[in-house]
Amino acid sequence: MTATESHTEVRPADAPEETPARLIPEALPLMPEDPPRVGEFWLRGRLGANAAGYLYTAADEHGREAVVAMMTEGSADDAAARDRFVTAVDEVPGDAVLAHNDADDDDLALWVAIGPIRADDGSSAAADERLIAERRGEDVLSAVLMDRIPHVGRFRGPDFLHYWEGRRRPGLFRIWPLPWPTSLRAASRWALVLSLITMAIIMALAVFLAWLLFRNAEPLEPEPVIPTPTGTTTVTVTPTTPPPGSGSPSGSPSTGPSPSPGSPTSGIPTGLPSTPGSPGTGDPGDKF
Numbered sequence: 001m002t003a004t005e006s007h008t009e010v011r012p013a014d015a016p017e018e019t020p021a022r023l024i025p026e027a028l029p030l031m032p033e034d035p036p037r038v039g040e041f042w043l044r045g046r047l048g049a050n051a052a053g054y055l056y057t058a059a060d061e062h063g064r065e066a067v068v069a070m071m072t073e074g075s076a077d078d079a080a081a082r083d084r085f086v087t088a089v090d091e092v093p094g095d096a097v098l099a100h101n102d103a104d105d106d107d108l109a110l111w112v113a114i115g116p117i118r119a120d121d122g123s124s125a126a127a128d129e130r131l132i133a134e135r136r137g138e139d140v141l142s143a144v145l146m147d148r149i150p151h152v153g154r155f156r157g158p159d160f161l162h163y164w165e166g167r168r169r170p171g172l173f174r175i176w177p178l179p180w181p182t183s184l185r186a187a188s189r190w191a192l193v194l195s196l197i198t199m200a201i202i203m204a205l206a207v208f209l210a211w212l213l214f215r216n217a218e219p220l221e222p223e224p225v226i227p228t229p230t231g232t233t234t235v236t237v238t239p240t241t242p243p244p245g246s247g248s249p250s251g252s253p254s255t256g257p258s259p260s261p262g263s264p265t266s267g268i269p270t271g272l273p274s275t276p277g278s279p280g281t282g283d284p285g286d287k288f
Contacts, residue, residue: 027057035173038111039099041068047134051165052081052144055137058113066098066115067130069137071144074164076109076171081144081164085110088143092136109171112140 027045030036034056036043041058047067048055052075056068075081089100089112100112114133118126142148145162 030056033169035070035170038068038070038173039101039113041066041099041113043068048138049168050141050145050147051075051162051168052141053085053109054170055134055141063119064098064115065117065119065130066113067117067133067137068111068113069140070111070173071109071171072164072167073109073169073171074162074167075144077167078162078164081162082110084144084146085140088140092140096133096136107172108174111171111173112137114140 027047029045030043031046034043034046034054038058040060042060043056043058045057046054047057051072053069053071056070057065058068059065071081071085075085089097092112092114096114096116098113098115101108101110114136115129117129117133120126120130
């Protein structure tokens with residue numbers, strides 16, 4: 001072969017085509033129903049999901065990355081599904097299980113953090129570790145769903161379906177005390193600063209408006225009462241007889257005895273009856 005000859009190899013027509021290497025899928029953003037944190041791992045995004053659970057990419061406070069597999073709400077309520085999840089986690093190599101919650105938490109969804117995954121430095125070793133952790137998480141969820149169990153016998157009747165496959169929300173989780181992000185991005189820092197400044201401006205404006213409304217208001221407390229000197233009493237006198245020298249309302253002097261103070265007055269004469277034979281008294285027929 002001379003130097004001018006081509007070195008291009010001709011592939012036979014029946015030769016199989018080379019398949020490209022599997023690329024690491026990009027994580028999807030978290031949904032509002034996803035937990036922000038499970039255990040000591042902060043969730044960053046979704047890697048995949050099926051009826052049995054979800055796969056998340058996560059990292060702890062020390063920067064250790066992992067793949068978290070978490071059961072759905074429906075599968076977490078099934079005791080048999082929980083047993084299959086625990087059995088599948090036990091089959092994962094011990095050094096690959098970074099953390100998991102207790103299987104006795106009946107009201108919470110089971111989860112497991114699989115790793116270790118080194119930081120993405122562009123090397124093939126980091127990509128391989130992530131792919132291995134993701135594949136192990138898929139195996140755990142597939143064991144719960146039982147979709148990789150070979151079928152025995154002939155297919156008859158409808159397909160098998162778990163009764164909880166319709167409840168695909170993430171399982172219940174508990175975070176206490178409430179989480180606070182230890183590392184913030186630049187956009188998150190600016191959003192936090194702007195929100196605090198806005199809250200301070202609103203509070204200052206509310207205080208200023210309250211001062212404008214109530215600065216000229218009258219005091220709510222009454223005027224103070226000035227005490228009188230000790231030992232003095234106030235007596236109110238109500239006269240029951242006309243003063244001396246004043247006549248009766250009709251102009252004629254009153255001849256009857258004046259009522260004593262405090263005695264009740266009425267329209268009935270209080271004088272004693274006159275004796276017979278006295279002038280001005282007696283039988284009315286005597287006048288004639």
